[in-house]
Amino acid sequence: MSTVNFTFDGKQYSGEKGESLASALLRNGVVYFTDSSYKDRPRGVMGLWVEETNALVNVDSGAGEPLKPATTIELVEGLVVRSAQGVGDLPDTRDNSRYDKANRHVDVLVVGAGTSGLEAAKKFSDQGKSVIVMDDKPAAGGHLTYLGQPVPAELLAVLDRANVTYLPRTTVQGMYDQGYSVATERRTDHLDSNVHTEMSRIRTWHVRADHTVLATGAFQRHLVFANNDRPGIMLSHAAATYVSNGANPFNTAVVVTVDNQGYRDAIRLHKAGVKVAAVVDIRKKVSKATKKSSRKAIEALGIRLIKGATVVDTSANLVGILSSVTIGQAKSDLRETITADLLAISGGWTPVVHLATFIGIKPTWSEKRAAFVVKHHSQFVSTTGMLAGDFGDDDEPAVFFGPKLTAEQGLVAFVDYQRDATYRDFKRAIDAGMRSIEHVKRYTAIGTAHDQGKTSGTVTMGLIGQAIGKAPDEIGSLTFRPPYISIPFAALAGRDRGLLSDPERTTPIHSWHVASGAPMEDVGQWKRPWYFPKSGETMHAAVLRECAAVREGVGVMDASTLGKIDIQGKDAGQFLDMIYTNMFSTLKVGMSRYGLMCGIDGMVFDDGVTTRISENHWLMTTTTGGAAKVLDWLEEWLQTEWPHLEVYCTSVTEQISTVAIVGPKSRELMKRLAPSLDVSNESFAFMENKHADVAGVPARVARISFSGELAYEINVPAIYGLHIWESVMSQGADLNITPYGTETMHVLRAEKGFVIVGQETDGTQTPDDLDMNWIVSKKKDDFIGKRSFSRADTAREGRHQLVGILADDGSYVIPEGAYIVAGADANTPPPVKHIGYITSSYDSAALGRSFALALVANGLARKGEKIAIPMADRVVTGVITDSVFVDKENTRRDG
Amino acid sequence: MLHIPCPYCGPRDETEFHYGSEAHVAYPENSSNLTDEEWAKFVFIRSNPKGWMAERWVHSAGCRRWFNVWRNTINHEFGPSYKPFTQQPKSPA
Secondary structure, three states: OOEEEEEEOOEEEEEEOOOEHHHHHHHOOOOOOEEOOOOOOEEOOOOOOOOOOOOEEEEOOOOOEEEEEHHHOEOOOOEEEEEOOOOOOOOOOOOOOOEEEEEEEEEEEEEOOEHHHHHHHHHHHHOOOOEEEEOOOOOOEOHHHHHOOOOOHHHHHHHHOOOEEEEOOEEEEEEOHHHEEEEEEEOOOOOOOOOOOOOOOEEEEEEEEEEEEEOOOEEEOOOOOOOOOOOOEEEHHHHHHHHHOOOOOOOEEEEEEOOOHHHHHHHHHHHOOOEEEEEEEOOOOOOHHHHHHHHHHHHHOOOOEEEOEEEEEEEEOOOOOEEEEEEEEOOOOOEEEEEOOEEEEEOOEEEOOHHHHHOOOOOEEEOOOOEEEOOOEOOOEEEOHHHHOOOOOOOOOOOOOOOOOOHHHHOOOEEEOOOOEEHHHHHHHHHOOOOOHHHHHHHHOOOOOOOOOOOHHHHHHHHHHHHHOOOHHHHOOOOOOOOOOOOOHHHHHOOOOHHHHOOOEOOOOHHHHHHOOOOEEEEOOEEEEOOOOOOOOOHHHHHHHHHHHHHHOOEEEEOOOOEEEEEEOOOHHHHHHHHEOOOOOOOOOOEEEEEEEEOOOOOEEEEEEEEEEEOOEEEEEEOOOOHHHHHHHHHHHHHHOOOOOOOEEEEOOOOEEEEEEEOOOHHHHHHHHOOOOOOOOOOOOOOEEEEEEEOOEEEEEEOOOOOOOOEEEEEEEHHHHHHHHHHHHHHOHHHOOEEOOHHHHHHHHHHOOOOOOOOOOOOOOOOHHHOOHHHOOOOOOOOOOHHHHHOHHHHOOOOEEEEEEEEOOOOOOOOOOOEEEEOOOOOOOOOOOEEEEEEEEEEEOOOOEEEEEEEEEOHHHHOOOEEEEEOOOOEEEEEEEOOOOOOOOOOHHHO | OOEEEEOOOEEEEHHHOEEEEEOOOOOOOOHHHOOHHHHHHHHHOOOOOOOEEEEEEEOOOOOOOEEEEEEEOOOOOEEEEEOOOOOOOOOOO
């Protein structure tokens, strides 16, 4: 052991390298650790590991971390910590540590390297299975270390076997279905800061195991009595372990126990030089075996035994540290006060059932063990050791959680130390009619702090049982959720930080957009230019300028993100007739058609333009966000309903780049880009496709318009996308070619009343609701959704229908999502009936005013009706209009 | 995360799949002849059992093929998977 220096609350101390911070502080005589979160009660270290409720610190050195139990921090040179009064704070400095992830498929995962875990590892290793042993402590041994006993060497040797991987300091944080577990391995915090390492600080393990053995052991729990929270009051196995390791600030101890563990710990305290003034055992009668072993052993050491009694209260010195313990018997008023600076509590064992409950296994109450245990054996999971109720030797615990308390005592008898929740708080919940642990938890906040009820959970269940005269398992069962202990977000992110946090999809033209300074809009994972501001221009001004340029001159847009599905096969036309509401099989080669797809419920699902490239070859476009969903949908019908159809679908979204040139001057620009192409309206009509060389590149040009203007979509292999864009920009320079982004695209299409699936729709709109009856074929026998159109609900009066809304104040842009009410104005008293809501809303250059699209109940029949829109600061009045605002006659699309 | 046995690729993580609801709910022929009630039954009503259920999944990020598989809705255990239009294995129940 080497000595290292550390700082606690600004004061320098030294301790032994590798011991826990809690141990080092006790070694330095620090018993009074901090004050409690809410009631400022003096508190000291209570436990030995992650069950610690009082001694939380904020770590300032190294990577820094808030609210860590001092019992779990391994001492290193230069450690700097501050006591945390239940409140964590993150360091201001950036955490430059590395974090990473690892995946592992394994035959058997063993959680816990105590005796049972090691035995399970040995058994499966003997069978030739690959085994991974994960243990959250720095060293193997588990419960044996609580008993101060060495780990048998032949068990330890299992960890060195070739088919066994042993990961210490690795906490299994979550367990999920089919043997999937997630663990975090702390790899560097225990190394001295001057050790250079490239290692990641925390590695997150994703383990898929054919079988998982839970050998998670148990925590000791406390008892609820008056003033049970003073510095100097600890769990007995914790006190005995610290003191045995030489961290001993105590002179005189009282041990209070419900089982034989208290005796073992009394002996360890005695051997370490603490005077044990008494062992107070709640049990009057015990078995012969216990008489012969435990009781005889302390008798031999001259330790006084007080039977059938418990601690009822404690006192403190002027600083707040424990000074004496008051003992009482259940059925007598006699009291005795014993001077002591250590009260060691053995309140029984609480098996760590967390991982088992994560996957829905319910713990059962064992009266014999006075504990919730999990006995489970299935294909995926088995439990062993203390978790399964095997406490090694017969502890013979009494089912006891604390003495009867007066109202006054209840105020200072703590059930959950971290939440400062007392017996009085608990009693109020019971008196208010709460019976389930989940209700009591929410009423009192018990179990909601940093420790998530690791020790207080069972205590609370026991107290409810005592209060209402039921066994703990009649109250409900303990349920926990991952993570088992707190995890830094950085550990879950691993290397997927910053740019790597989520995949980004960009078009071949992206670099040009970025260079132009266009802000990007996220559309799914796609990055799309939002608008192209000139120097100093606001978004509002840029969008009005772009819109005007398209309607009066020519604009250009990168439409490469549209989902594209290549569909081939002799039955493709027949298939598309079933998928779309309108007719496709009759479409001529070289022509495109807009189509709407519905689900079987008749609700609009996606839309797009599909082109017949040749007799048996089609190209479908979908919404940018809907591409994957639509492909799954097509395949579902082909594979599960109509396998006899000869149709093949392939995603080609990334293979084709699409540049749309839009506006009255686009014909002139198209002529320049493709001199061989006859761009006259007569030979190149609306919805027609032509193959031509465009700027020297073979392209398919389509006359498709999403703005109502004359427009050409130039489709080229993706690799030529940027070349086409740059050619458009240079050839169109004297036409004042104007690049525009998604915002202008939205305004232009809304002016024409073109819907966006997902903006005008939310999965509850039929084509009729969108005023698109014209796209629903009357000739076809069937298509997906058809039968649902005549259902009573889809055919009823009063459905929400797509309309336009013009506010009386044309300078006001109504927020999208705003509610519309009928027959109301600013003076109408509430309540008012809402009849719909705004789906799209913009300022329009073409209209010289604002406008909106909306879904309004029975809206198509209400055009001309006055409406009102109540906003937080005013009531906006307006009128219902048609949903088409610009060029109702469709004259502009032909130029 | 579920571990789903694709009959074409073998067991893979759930993130590679999309769910497709209950299996063997065929699209009715002559849907126009169905009563509203019959049609609503096809569109909206699924058996939703507690226990073993045959359901449809698609291996979207793998072979892109739809298949059927038995799954226990209580504990998410998977039974045998099978290709569409092949003999359905017996329920593991």
